[in-house]
Amino acid sequence: MLVNFQWTESNETELLINGNEYFSRVFEAIRAAREEILIETFIIFNDEVGQQLKEVLFDAAARQVRIHVTVDGYGTAALDNDYMTALTNAGIRLHIYDPKPRLFGMRTNLFRRLHRKIVVVDGDVAFIGGINFGADHLPDKYVMGKQDYALRVRGTIVNDIREAAGALLIEHQAVQELPPTQPSSSPTGGAAVRLAVRDNTFHRNDIEKLYLEAIHAARSRVVIANAYFFPSYRLFHELRNAARRGVSVTLILQGRPDLPWARMFSSSLYSYMLQDGISIFEYTEHPLHGKIAIVDEEWSTVGSSNLDPISLSLNLEANLFVRDSRLNQRINEHLSMLIDTSCQMITAQAAAKGRWWRAPLMFVSFHALRHFPKHMGWLPAHAARMETLTPRSQKADAQRSEQNAD
Structure with a gap:
């Protein structure tokens, strides 16, 4: 993903402290989505937060909003099949970054993980931080809830964040390109913002x-x-x-x-x-x-x-x-x-x-x-791949087609 991000002007920034602020603002943006939702996250848990995420995504999918959700194959390995099937059957494109089978019950894809947390809605508003979609990011409710942060941004920087999320999907052939979006307004904030990503090819440092x-x-x-x-x-x-x-x-x-x-x-x-x-x-x-x-x-x-x-x-x-x-x-x-x-x-x-x-x-x-x-780097390397899950009905149709062909 060779994208040279630079400083951008005229941006609005909002600091979000912990999951209670982050989830409310993200879910608010998803509820207002008109065209597109892009989500990258390390973990989704099937808990109270994961259920809220699923419901707002269902509602958006019913409005014909284009949705891509990308999760890490290691971080989200415990997410149950029913949850994932429900997403794909609703028309949500679910992508698993570097999925690998367990070896003797142990996860083997320990390193080079998708650790980014990105949400982009309609090319208009974006979120970046360290917060996963799980109730363990609710310190107001749980003693061991994590103290964490994210930024909500609007302005020219959103184009770069959307381009980074789209580049990952294109690189792994999950999509050919992202259709253009029409932001609802043109913010004129006073913040200069630069996106920096780290990967194992073009942006190592x-x-x-x-x-x-x-x-x-x-x-x-x-x-x-x-x-x-x-x-x-x-x-x-x-x-x-x-x-x-x-x-x-x-x-x-x-x-x-x-x-x-x-x-x-x-x-x-x-x-x-x-x-x-x-x-x-x-x-x-x-x-x-x-x-x-x-x-x-x-x-x-x-x-x-x-x-x-x-x-x-x-x-x-x-x-x-x-x-x-x-x-x-x-x-x-x-x-x-x-x-x-x-x-x-x-x-x-x-x-x-x-x-x-x-x-x-x-x-x-x-x-x-x-x-x-x-x-x-001395160990045998493998090229990280991305698996896009398909709805169960589509899998059944494909299997019937193969049987008829035989």
Whole structure:
């Protein structure tokens, strides 16, 4: 997917915090859809959120809206056949990215996953973030509900997001092209926005490069809230260099992790970052699933990419990068509130506990994981494919045709 995305002007942006805000805005857009709905997501669960998604998609399909839903074959492997059959029988095009059979009951497509979360409606409004379609993104209702973020955008950037979603479908021959759409209005917002995607062919480092550029140019502050933080050498050094030259660098990381091993890797870096003046806070109220950051008073990013080897070097990811002081201020106020009310500050004394055994672990894990994507490249590679499910009635017709031909 060779698409060179650039900064676009005249965009409206809205920060959506957690699933309750995200789902209501996405479902509202789907209910108003006239022509087309494009959805990419890592996971759909057949729970209260998945059922709501199914119902609004059914209603849209009944209005003859063109619908493509693309899910990851690993992340959505547990979605039951009845749910998927109901979608396809309603005329919804359901695509499975890199489906692979289980081996001895184990999923084998562990890496190079479709981790993007994109929704585009009528080429008019789009959503990008880290929120999957599941009730585990409702922290207001569930103790282990994830803290996460997305952006709702309108304006010229929507064309780029739609082009990225369409390019994935075209690349895997799920469609030949996307028909043109007619947005209902022409927003004239003040935000400059750029889409960055990560894939394993043409855009391997786009997201990381934009992070590096912003941190390298930072003058006053860098605030990053990221679920799985185990950055590349370059990103690690840029953060330390920024702190050394007087930039206030603040990290908000998992303190109540859904994956304990992820916190272990991040915490192995704490002492080294604290030595350079980086402030580290662990969010303890809910599992942190966000991928959000601000630099200085204008730059911000929200998306699906963690700052770890899997996201930065293997997965298909999508982030929006924004130059807008109002959004930057909104994010800063929210993250400052989290620090004040729901975070524990990591001190040098706390980070030093157990360092005699964690230092060797840090050295081994840091260098092993840093080279992990390269080592994965030595294994026999397979070209990721996409499977488009067909309605059960169409399958039956095809089988009867084959039997008659025989």
